[in-house]
Amino acid sequence: MEKREQVGAEELKTHSLNRKQKKVRPIAQARAAYEQLMEKFVSTCQQAREFREQAAELQRSGRTDFRVRGEIQQRRRKWYRMQRGGWNK
Numbered sequence: 633m634e635k636r637e638q639v640g641a642e643e644l645k646t647h648s649l650n651r652k653q654k655k656v657r658p659i660a661q662a663r664a665a666y667e668q669l670m671e672k673f674v675s676t677c678q679q680a681r682e683f684r685e686q687a688a689e690l691q692r693s694g695r696t697d698f699r700v701r702g703e704i705q706q707r708r709r710k711w712y713r714m715q716r717g718g719w720n721k
Contacts, residue, residue, distance in 0.1 A: 679714070680711055680714050680715070683711045683714075684711060686707060687711075690704050691704060
């Protein structure tokens with residue numbers, strides 16, 4: 633009788649652990665996906681900040697030649713694309 637109770641208790645313990653693992657696994661996966669998304673978001677924000685700084689520096693330089701204006705416009709377009717959800721790409 634004791635052995636049967638012991639086996640029953642072990643099965644109950646194993647079943648309980650399996651249920652907990654099934655709950656924890658999706659949480660861990662969601663947390664990993666969140667961390668990955670946040671890393672990408674931070675990277676995109678940093679890149680956008682760098683683009684804005686570069687464009688401002690070009691404007692401050694006072695140069696108005698064709699290449700500089702084109703570069704400023706190109707960086708602005710790139711920044712605007714990023715603002716519209718470009719970090720998914």
